[in-house]
Amino acid sequence: MNAVPRQKLVVIGNGMAGMRTVEELLAIAPARYDITVFGAEPHPNYNRIMLSSVLAGEKQVDDIVINSRAWYAENGITLHTGDPVVAINRAAKTVSSATGLVVTYDRLLLATGSKPLMPPLPGLDLPGVVAFRDIADVEKMLDAAEKQQRAVVIGGGLLGLEAAWGLKRRGMPVALVHLMPTLMERQLDVEAGGLLQKDLTERGLHFFTSGQTEEIMGAEEGCAKGVKLTDGREIPADLVVVAIGIRPNVDLAKAAGLDINRGIEVGDDMATSDPAIFSVGECVEHRGQIFGLVAPIWEQAKVCASRLAGRDEAHYETPPLSTRLKITGIDVFSAGQLAAQDEADEELVYRDTARGIYKKLVIRSDRVVGAVMYGDVADGSWYFQLIREKADVSAIRDRMIFGQAYADTGCKGHGGGVNVAAMSDDAQVCGCNGVSKGAIVKAITEKGLTSLDEVKAHTKASASCGQCASVVQAILAHVTGEVVESKAAGMCGCTDLSHDEVRKEILRQELKNQDAVRSALGWRHADGCAKCRPALNYYLLCAWPAEYVDDYQSRFINERAHANIQKDGTYSVIPRMWGGLTNPTELRAIADVVDKFKIPTVKVTGGQRLDLLGVRKEDLPAVWADLGKAGLVSGHGYAKGLRTVKTCVGSEWCRFGTQDSTGLGVKLEKMMWGSWTPHKVKLAVSGCPRNCAEATIKDMGVVCVEAGYDISVGGNGGIELRGTDHLVRVATEAEVLEYCAAFMQIYREEAHYLERTAPWVERVGMDYVTKRVVEDEEGRKAAHARFLFSQKYAQTDPWAERASGAVDAHEFKTLAEVG
């Protein structure tokens, strides 16, 4: 494995650009280098962009750490913090640090970042004057805020405004001095800059625009006491923050004799004038341009990592840039040209002064070349996309200023009825993993993602339950400006065949085990993967119920261990209670088991069963054995199979009940228990239209009426709530059983693995379901028969098998104990 000796990579600079490069490098060539990192600051690397949030009290320093020290250790990186490199010896290929360390390198990465730009002002070296660059600066500012002092910020760009706002949030009176008449004049036009100044003035900031600082005045005891402008105005202050910009930090590179202009000059391969030395980030100058925003720097990191990994094809090109301001509640967006530059350019402007909304698009030859937005920036990423793609907008020109949702009469921008264009950036899209729209948009734009799978991989959105996939898809379409077809994608990375195609081939070629499927259909990986194996296992089981031998290792742990894995690695056990009924013997047995095995929690589930939570895996067989003695069997509460049939008390007890819903629930459950299905299946039977069993949000629901039974299907009470569609009204219990079994079997045979009945019904259409189950009597009876046939093989109690010790005994025992 390690025949090639590792090379030595030394990284100077422990900031965002350097560490992003290292992360990218580890991802593509983890074993190529022994890496040593020198950082001048005493901290592990942190997200400098978020310093303004720390200053504003919205985040703690710990929250903005990107990689902890443990990360460096885990990746075998030697980290020297608080020890800046002071010299590079290119001839000897060594670097020397302030504490005297000398480290040799094969490749050197300079990521020395930038320094605050300091104008030549008298008084700049007084105590109380700080820049806004690192954690130490923020600590000085917080200290001043605590002492209730007054602040002046010099600089009305992004950095200065964020500093001023943070200090204001900390309770300081803040004045801001800006050389130009308009705030953020490099990102905003006069109109938007004016709205910004108005908003911030209303929030209590004081502005001195067109204000040139002459000197920082000192008090007698030597501290800063104010700022004097050239027009004679004096502003008192105890803290003066200078935030007028940054300049590349090139001292070390210059001393080492590298080519320097404003920044360290690099080529498209991110190499400096010395081919063994690379450079990324704010210290760099590429084709005359220097960098202060993060998006181009991420791109540099990617290219640099590819080059360090020995790949020659990567070239850096500065992407178009867009700007946002991180002041809570103030929405500003700009990209490209800020204004028309000649007669050929046109401007589209939307202005709503009362609501504080302003939008401007700059158009040149039917293309958007610039966008400035204030107050409502929801469509910023769309405009940005139009700019990057140089899209012809003549067809949507009359509507585009109102946003994508209006401009597009087609379905773009809508996901399952959700207007993603109007959704705010902090709206949570993925509830399982807590991913906001903003995070998804950011990942798509920064990483150039183009598919749902990539978005899933990078953000985790829709990577758990997947219910938000359609919204994520819509966001993707919205940001990339392309209608992403929900084409029948391959099952997984092992094959391009769709679920439907695989199922068809299993039957047509009579493929009866997984190896046969994978070799006949040209799988890319001999073992398959964690996605396709459970699906194939199910498809084969459904196709050949009498012949296929279940593949234990292709089941998710819940089904393999016949209990539900919980967050701490313990399991939960749900005994079956037919139709929700129980009795004293069962309750006693459950109580005894809870005592005996010290089970911490007993919970009634939404499906009327008792859930015993926190059972240790090794106790499972014994727990099942004890429950089995009282006649309790597996409730399959862990299975992609029939879970529960919920009931109300019906005609037996209820004064409104029209039929014996409890009894019918038991009959349905006795018919269907043990069946494996594409996803979990839940049923309910209500005794009257009051519907106490909530039958109309189940996969199959029966509502008893005087005249018989209303059967409805395709309901889901999960994340995406869906009421059932009415299937049929029948007169007898026997018919209920026949129709339900037929529906279940057709779903079993035709749905995709992990597709619940609700999306399946929506995909194939209710007309199709009605045709198959209601109108085609012969087909219905045949499906009913096929279901009952497969049930002959499915209805064995897995708990009893395992409690006996005869099946899968190793699953519940450790192999050895050591020490």
Next chain:
Amino acid sequence: MQDWIKIGHMNDIPRLGARTVQTAKGDVAVFRTSDDDIFALFNRCPHKGGPLSEGIVSGHVVVCPLHSWTIDLETGQATAPDKGCTRPVESKVVDGQVWLKLETAKKVAHG
């Protein structure tokens, strides 16, 4: 102090499956791949500590049962874009017997 310790026969571990070994430093998951390679990792997913021994094994990776992180059996590294690593344990197979190089608590003799 690390020692080679025999923990059982390869056939005690199901193909494409895992068994656990309890150690003073925590459980170690011992995996057997379809080509009968043996790998051992500390049994905690770098994400939220999920028991990797319960995951689905294919090729030389295991997918954590809690949140589907994919972990490389050889290195313990999470597959990009996830980041993190669980510590691998050195293993060898001699005559079908599986050996792990594990920390052993040396008893100190008193008196």
